[in-house]
Every structure is written in structure tokens, then in C-alpha cells.
Amino acid sequence: MSEQTPVSPPEGERTDTEEQTAETTDLPGDGTTTKDTVSTGAESVVAALEQAGAETLFGVQGGAIMPVYDALYDSEELTHVTMAHEQGASHAADAYGIVSGKPGVCLATSGPGATNLVTGLADASMDSDPVIALTGQVPTNFVGNDAFQETDTVGVTQPVTKHSYFAADADTVGTEVGEAFALADEGRQGPTLVDLPKDVTQGETDAFPGEPETPDTYNPPTEADAEAVDAAAGALADAERPVILAGGGVIKADASDELRQFATDYEIPVVTTMPGIGSFPEDHELSLEWAGMHGTGYANMAITNTDCMLAVGTRFDDRLTGGVETFAPDADIVHVDIDPAEISKNVEADYPLIGDAKQVLRQLDDAMPVAYEATDSSPEAYVEWREQCQTWKDEYAMTYDTPDDEPLKPQYVVERFSELAEDDAIVTTGVGQHQMWASQFWTFTEPRTWVSSHGLGTMGYGVPSAIGAKIAAPDQEVVCFDGDGSFLMTVQELSVAVREDLDITYVVLNNEAVGMVRQWQDGFYEGRRMASEYPWIPQFDMLAEAFGARGFRLEDPEEVDEVIEKARNYDGPAVIDAIIDPAENVYPMVPSGGDNGLFALNGDQLGDL
Amino acid sequence: MTQGMDGPHPEERMRPTGRRNSQGIRIDPEAEATHQPRKAVLSTLVNHEPGVLAEVSGLFSRRQFNIESLTVGATDDPEVARMTIVIEEPEPGIDQAKKQLEKLVPVISVEELEPEAVQRELILVKVDGENPDDVNAVADMYDGNVVDASPETITIEITGSHQKIEAAVEAFDQFDVQEVVRTGAAAVERGADVLEDTRRKAETISEAGETPQTATDD
Ligand SMILES: Cc1ncc(C[n+]2csc(CCOP(=O)(O)OP(=O)(O)O)c2C)c(N)n1
Numbered sequence: 001m002s003e004q005t006p007v008s009p010p011e012g013e014r015t016d017t018e019e020q021t022a023e024t025t026d027l028p029g030d031g032t033t034t035k036d037t038v039s040t041g042a043e044s045v046v047a048a049l050e051q052a053g054a055e056t057l058f059g060v061q062g063g064a065i066m067p068v069y070d071a072l073y074d075s076e077e078l079t080h081v082t083m084a085h086e087q088g089a090s091h092a093a094d095a096y097g098i099v100s101g102k103p104g105v106c107l108a109t110s111g112p113g114a115t116n117l118v119t120g121l122a123d124a125s126m127d128s129d130p131v132i133a134l135t136g137q138v139p140t141n142f143v144g145n146d147a148f149q150e151t152d153t154v155g156v157t158q159p160v161t162k163h164s165y166f167a168a169d170a171d172t173v174g175t176e177v178g179e180a181f182a183l184a185d186e187g188r189q190g191p192t193l194v195d196l197p198k199d200v201t202q203g204e205t206d207a208f209p210g211e212p213e214t215p216d217t218y219n220p221p222t223e224a225d226a227e228a229v230d231a232a233a234g235a236l237a238d239a240e241r242p243v244i245l246a247g248g249g250v251i252k253a254d255a256s257d258e259l260r261q262f263a264t265d266y267e268i269p270v271v272t273t274m275p276g277i278g279s280f281p282e283d284h285e286l287s288l289e290w291a292g293m294h295g296t297g298y299a300n301m302a303i304t305n306t307d308c309m310l311a312v313g314t315r316f317d318d319r320l321t322g323g324v325e326t327f328a329p330d331a332d333i334v335h336v337d338i339d340p341a342e343i344s345k346n347v348e349a350d351y352p353l354i355g356d357a358k359q360v361l362r363q364l365d366d367a368m369p370v371a372y373e374a375t376d377s378s379p380e381a382y383v384e385w386r387e388q389c390q391t392w393k394d395e396y397a398m399t400y401d402t403p404d405d406e407p408l409k410p411q412y413v414v415e416r417f418s419e420l421a422e423d424d425a426i427v428t429t430g431v432g433q434h435q436m437w438a439s440q441f442w443t444f445t446e447p448r449t450w451v452s453s454h455g456l457g458t459m460g461y462g463v464p465s466a467i468g469a470k471i472a473a474p475d476q477e478v479v480c481f482d483g484d485g486s487f488l489m490t491v492q493e494l495s496v497a498v499r500e501d502l503d504i505t506y507v508v509l510n511n512e513a514v515g516m517v518r519q520w521q522d523g524f525y526e527g528r529r530m531a532s533e534y535p536w537i538p539q540f541d542m543l544a545e546a547f548g549a550r551g552f553r554l555e556d557p558e559e560v561d562e563v564i565e566k567a568r569n570y571d572g573p574a575v576i577d578a579i580i581d582p583a584e585n586v587y588p589m590v591p592s593g594g595d596n597g598l599f600a601l602n603g604d605q606l607g608d609l
Numbered sequence: 610m611t612q613g614m615d616g617p618h619p620e621e622r623m624r625p626t627g628r629r630n631s632q633g634i635r636i637d638p639e640a641e642a643t644h645q646p647r648k649a650v651l652s653t654l655v656n657h658e659p660g661v662l663a664e665v666s667g668l669f670s671r672r673q674f675n676i677e678s679l680t681v682g683a684t685d686d687p688e689v690a691r692m693t694i695v696i697e698e699p700e701p702g703i704d705q706a707k708k709q710l711e712k713l714v715p716v717i718s719v720e721e722l723e724p725e726a727v728q729r730e731l732i733l734v735k736v737d738g739e740n741p742d743d744v745n746a747v748a749d750m751y752d753g754n755v756v757d758a759s760p761e762t763i764t765i766e767i768t769g770s771h772q773k774i775e776a777a778v779e780a781f782d783q784f785d786v787q788e789v790v791r792t793g794a795a796a797v798e799r800g801a802d803v804l805e806d807t808r809r810k811a812e813t814i815s816e817a818g819e820t821p822q823t824a825t826d827d
Pocket of ligand 1: 486
């Protein structure tokens with residue numbers, strides 16, 4: 001172990017070391033650092049991030065993480081975006097990870113900085129998003145003493161990360177950061193964390209980190225067993241009512257092209273999960289859009305009545321399955337997943353195929369008999385099934401009441417925006433009714449354009465995720481649909497969008513309520529609206545202006561196109577405060593734990609279930 | 610509340626005929642079988658590093674696996690520790706426990722041991738010291754050793770299989786038991802089978818050889 005600089009006491013008593021650092025730091029880019037040598041643990045952390053190909057970091061400063069920030073001062077490759085709150089940093093990094101496919105990086109100081117990251121890490125963990133968090137920690141000799149701003153960050157985050165590292169040594173910290181980076185990205189993606197005690201980052205070392213490598217105990221599978229693939233292909237080829245269920249794993253594995261190929265070759269209808277939105281174009285005739293609690297009626301009919309389901313990269317979350325007793329009960333299930341622990345966790349797999357979705361879809365394609373299309377010999381039952389799916393599309397069309405006058409319908413706002421926006425526009429959301437309308441009424445055609453909080457369902461995900469998305473894809477249009485409740489949870493991040501001059505359009509579907517809760521209260525608690533209505537909501541257009549963004553108020557259905565275009569055309573963050581019909585609810589709906597085939601199309605049917 | 614969409618009422622829809630049980634397993638209505646819990650001994654090699662026990666035990670509590678015992682100790686390799694975890698779960702739960710364990714970064718390998726694997730538990734029993742001869746006699750029956758004696762109390766050490774330990778505890782009941790301390794099981798596969806260290810695959814495979822018959826004492 002190398003000799004270390006004196007350990008500084010907890011923040012509050014500023015030390016000479018820190019003062020000197022602040023005064024003597026050289027300006028960026030004047031050649032004080034060379035890229036292949038380091039002299040401290042912090043520099044080694046920064047070198048590891050550079051080696052791993054990181055470009056943007058999202059974070060908030062603080063005493064225990066200061067050495068790392070200080071080392072960042074000299075980095076020419078890394079850009080840092082200062083966020084208003086660490087939760088914002090973790091969501092921005094998460095969205096960056098979803099959109100770019102590479103781990104997003106967030107930084108925070110020890111104690112409250114680290115705990116503020118936890119929601120974002122839990123969110124990333126549930127949605128398998130690649131994120132790496134670097135947290136400052138009190139110096140090693142203070143650890144365990146309840147020192148100022150000390151929290152057992154590894155202990156707190158262990159359940160919500162793939163792995164949390166405690167860096168113990170300046171000589172190895174760079175390697176650990178590289179390892180954490182590689183681990184976040186390998187196999188099933190997910191969040192990792194490295195806790196960095198201040199003495200370790202301040203400590204002297206000349207250990208330059210090598211290429212990031214995953215730990216030798218971590219060996220995710222890639223190709224599925226060939227015999228298992230043959231058996232699964234056989235089952236699929238024999239099926240009369242096959243359906244593909246494409247999950248978020250298809251997008252993570254960059255397997256959208258393979259999915260499209262497979263589905264169209266064998267003309268199998270495709271249903272996605274909510275995280276799988278964008279894996280298959282929703283305007284394709286084989287698309288039934290997404291299934292689950294608020295999925296389309298046709299998707300839910302198809303997954304309920306199928307006799308063979310090819311499920312790719314999905315963990316059979318309960319919002320998707322409803323009660324497992326009634327989930328695809330006639331179906332042989334072919335389950336493709338990179339995580340063996342997902343096989344038969346919630347729904348038993350008849351044909352488990354463990355491997356990378358991209359690889360396995362190719363293997364399956366090779367193992368299938370000649371495509372029907374080529375031979376023009378589709379069996380009759382199979383043709384009937386496709387016709388049945390089409391009938392369901394007509395019977396359970398996604399419609400809503402559209403009075404010509406007010407109040408404004410949220411579905412209409414989403415639908416119009418979808419038509420006006422670029423094809424590859426990225427949509428992010430908060431959590432609630434607005435999230436469901438955005439996913440239902442926007443037509444997604446490309447992977448990595450739907451960015452939302454699924455597994456954890458985190459209100460407040462919208463504002464910072466749009467920032468992360470825009471930074472990951474500066475050339476793509478970014479729209480955030482938010483609820484008034486969700487928007488208020490992270491509204492402070494608007495300051496970041498303004499400062500970074502990010503061209504994002506925020507649409508607050510404002511129903512002056514935590515609408516999804518109110519919908520449940522009306523449906524399942526006899527309309528007892530306890531704590532769900534917000535009669536004191538601020539004017540979001542004015543709030544936007546206060547932050548330095550542009551604000552628009554939208555009430556009149558006649559003005560929808562005009563206001564959307566104005567906001568889109570504004571070069572910078574714009575907020576549309578859309579005052580929507582507060583009585584509007586989300587349908588279809590499968591009650592929690594219910595039978596997917598028995599979705600309610602309206603309040604009356606909900607009462608009948 | 611009529612707001613919403615039009616379309617056939619739930620009762621008029623096409624319905625599947627099958628069903629699954631609560632474990633997501635498709636059931637044949639005639640033989641509606643569910644998995645009964647059984648005991649499983651999981652043996653695990655882990656990196657010998659701080660925090661690994663918390664990570665493993667946290668996994669078990671978070672996923673609500675029913676733990677009977679968990680023991681940890683060093684191995685001949687200073688970098689590796691071995692955990693023996695006894696759980697009682699239905700089959701899918703046991704499978705999940707194994708797979709979830711395998712996913713943890715510090716975990717090197719996981720295996721479920723055969724039911725006939727050698728399993729040993731250690732107990733220390735502290736009983737009233739009034740009748741030392743009787744206590745000694747019972748201790749002898751279970752191959753126990755007296756490890757501490759005072760005019761008031763006697764402490765006996767016994768090692769053995771789960772059943773033997775259970776029986777011994779019951780037998781000591783007559784002496785006014787004051788304390789029982791149990792370690793939980795340590796277990797190892799019989800014969801030449803060894804728990805594979807996946808980091809060292811290449812080295813170990815060639816040495817395995819054939820499985821000889823082994824003598825047993827239980
Ligand atoms: C952080 C957090 N707290 C509470 C909830 C519970 N919750 C789920 S949806 C919802 C309502 C969301 O309201 P809003 O953002 O206004 O959206 P709306 O449903 O009105 O569109 C609430 C409170 C949550 N998902 N996340």
C-alpha cells in the first residue's frame with residue numbers, strides 16, 4: 001500500500017490541504033495531467049472512467065467526494081453536469097444508460113449525498129439499467145464511528161445494486177471502478193456502486209488502472225444450449241396460436257433487428273411488455289402493442305389465449321402477468337433470458353433458453369423450419385389466429401371520448417404530439433396516469449425512445465430522465481410527459497436543463513391530483529379521495545419562467561397543435577402546463593392480481609369484475 | 610363512471626381452458642400437484658472478504674427464503690470461505706435460492722449437496738451439575754465430552770448429525786438444561802466429489818478421479 005496524505009477531518013473544519021488544493025489547482029487543459037500516469041487514488045478513479053469510455057457524469061459536490069471532483073478538474077474527456085439533487089443525478093444517469101446503451105455515471109458525496117442516490121439505484125436495479133454510482137465516504141479511520149456525514153453506503157445499497165464495492169486502497173481503487181463499470185454493462189445490465197473513502201482518493205498511488213474487466217466470478221452465459229434451442233423451435237413451429245412477448249431485455253441486448261426479422265419471417269404477432277416498448281414498431285401490422293395492467297385489450301387477449309409464447313428478455317413482472325394462475329394458461333412458454341434466475345421465477349418456463357437475446361434469437365431463427373411466407377403454406381389454424389388478433393385490434397381499439405370542446409383530453413395531447421414529433425423522438429415520463437397515456441397513445445417505432453420507470457414506479461423520474469436522455473442523444477427530440485405530482489418531486493432539475501441549454505419539451509398533464517391514486521380510490525375505495533387531490537397546485541408555466549425556461553398554458557383543445565409547435569420550436573427547455581379533464585381515467589385496466597383476459601374497458605366493467 | 614372504451618364485455622370474451630398454480634406452473638386439473646417444502650443443503654464457496662456474509666444473508670432475508678442454518682468458515686485457500694446453508698423450501702424456492710446466490714459477485718460456486726452428504730453440527734449444552742455421574746453417562750451415549758465442570762454446572766460438547774443432536778438435546782432435558790448453543794450444519798459431499806472452484810476449473814478437473822466407496826459412521 002502506498003503512503004497516504006494526511007486524513008482530513010469531517011467537513012466543517014476545513015483543512016489546510018483542502019484550501020491549498022482550491023488555490024493551487026491549475027486550469028483545465030493546460031497540460032498538468034498526462035493521460036497515462038496518476039499520482040492519487042482520485043486520479044486513478046478518473047483514469048478508470050476515461051478508460052471505460054465514460055463521457056458524461058451527473059453529480060453533486062460535497063466534502064467526501066471532493067478529491068474526485070478535484071481530479072476531474074483536469075480531465076479533458078469527461079464532462080460533468082451538476083444536478084440540483086442527487087436523485088436527479090441517478091435518474092439522469094439511468095436515462096443516459098437506457099438511451100446510449102452504455103453505463104451512465106453518477107457521483108455523490110457521503111451520507112445524505114449517497115442516500116439521495118438510493119431511489120435512482122433501486123429504480124435502475126428493477127429495470128436492469130446500466131448505472132455506476134461513485135460515492136464519497138468518510139476517511140477509513142472514521143468509518144464505523146458515526147462520523148459527520150457517514151452512512152454505511154455499501155450496506156444501504158447492497159440490495160439494490162448488482163454489487164457495491166468499498167474501496168480500501170488507493171492502489172486498487174482504479175481497478176475497482178473499472179470493474180464496477182464493466183459489471184454494470186455485462187450480462188444482465190444493472191447498477192453498481194463504488195464507495196470511496198476520502199483517504200483512499202487522496203492517497204498517493206502510481207497504479208494506473210488497466211482495461212475495465214468484470215470479476216472472475218462473474219460469467220454470464222451468451223449462447224443457449226443447441227438442443228434446447230431445437231426443442232423450442234419445434235414447439236414454436238408446431239404452435240397454432242403463437243405470440244412473441246418482447247421485454248426490455250430485447251432492447252438491452254440490441255436485439256430489435258433480430259426480433260423484427262424473426263417475427264416477420266414467421267408472421268408471429270408481437271406483444272411487448274412496457275419496458276419492451278420500442279423493441280418492435282407499434283405501427284407494424286404484427287404489433288399488438290403492449291400488455292399488462294394498462295396494456296391494450298388486444299395484447300392482453302393474445303397473451304391470454306396463446307398456445308405458445310416466445311418470451312424474450314422479460315422477468316414476468318406482476319403488472320404484466322396479473323395473477324399468475326391465469327397468465328397464458330394454455331401456453332408452452334419459451335423463455336429467453338440472460339439471467340438464469342429469471343427462468344421459472346414467476347412463471348414456469350417449458351423451454352428455458354439461457355443466453356443473450358440477440359444470439360439466441362439468431363440461434364432460434366437458424367433452428368426453425370423454412371418460413372411459412374417462403375413456402376406459402378401456413379397452416380389454417382395459424383392463419384385463423386392472425387385474423388383473430390386483427391379482430392381483437394378492431395374490437396378493443398384504443399379510443400377515448402373526444403368532446404370538441406373542453407375539458408382537454410390528455411390522450412389527445414399525447415396523440416397529437418406523437419404525430420407532430422420526429423419519428424425517433426425520445427419520450428420520458430413520471431409515474432401515474434400520464435405515464436400510461438404516454439405509453440398508450442404515442443406510437444413508438446424505435447428502440448431506446450421510451451424511457452420510463454417501470455419496476456420501481458418512481459414519481460419524479462421525468463424531469464431528470466429527460467436531461468439524461470437529451471445529453472445521451474443531443475440530436476434527437478426529447479419530450480417528457482409528466483404529472484403535476486411527479487413534476488413537483490424533481491422540478492428543481494429544470495434549473496439544470498436551463499443552465500445546460502437543453503432543448504427539451506416538458507408536458508405536464510395537469511389534473512390537479514395524484515390522478516392514478518385517485519383512480520384507484522374511485523375504483524376500489526368507494527371514492528374516498530384521501531390525500532389525492534391537489535387544490536393548491538402552482539402554475540407550472542410561470543414556475544418554468546422563474547427557472548428561466550419557457551412556459552405555456554394549454555387549456556383549449558383547439559390550441560393543442562399550436563402550443564405544441566411553439567414549445568417544440570423554442571430552442572431550450574419549454575414547459576406546457578396542460579390543464580386536462582380531471583375526470584379522465586386510464587383504461588383498459590386489469591385490476592391488480594387479476595386475469596389479463598378480463599380487463600375492464602370502462603368504469604362499469606371494472607365494477608363488474 | 611361510464612367513461613372509457615367500447616368493446617365486448619369480459620363475459621363475452623374468448624377464454625383459455627388451462628390454469629396455473631400460484632407458483633406459475635401449468636396444472637393438469639386432474640392431478641393438481643404443488644411442491645411440498647423440503648430441506649436442502651447448499652454449499653457455497655465465496656471470496657473471503659468483508660461484507661460477504663451480509664450480502665448472502667441479506668439476499669436470503671430479502672427474498673424470504675426460509676433459512677434453517679447458515680455456517681461460515683475459512684478453507685485451505687486463504688482467499689476463499691465456505692458457507693453451508695440449510696434451507697427449507699418448495700422446489701422452485703430451492704432453485705431460486707441457488708440461482709440468486711450464483712449471481713452475487715463474491716460467490717464463486719454453489720451446489721446442492723446430496724441428502725446423504727456428511728453433515729455435522731456442534732452443540733454445547735450446559736446442565737445442572739448435581740448428578741455428574743448421570744450426566745456423564747448420557748454424554749457417553751452420544752460420544753460427548755465434558756468440556757467444563759463446576760459444582761453448579763456441567764458443559765458437554767457433542768458433534769454429530771442433525772438427528773443425533775436432536776436426540777441428545779432431548780436426552781439432556783432431564784438435567785435441567787440451562788443453555789444450548791448450536792452451530793448449525795457444516796457439510797461435505799461423500800466420496801471424491803468436491804465443490805468446484807470455478808475460478809480454478811482447469812486445475813481441478815484432471816485430479817478428480819473415480820469415486821471410491823467410503824466408510825460412514827452414521
Ligand atoms: C415516489 C413515489 N411516491 C408515491 C408513489 C405512488 N403513486 C403512484 S402513481 C401516483 C400518482 C401520480 O400523480 P401525478 O404525477 O400527478 O400523475 P397522474 O397520475 O395524475 O397523471 C402516486 C402518488 C409513487 N409511485 N412514487
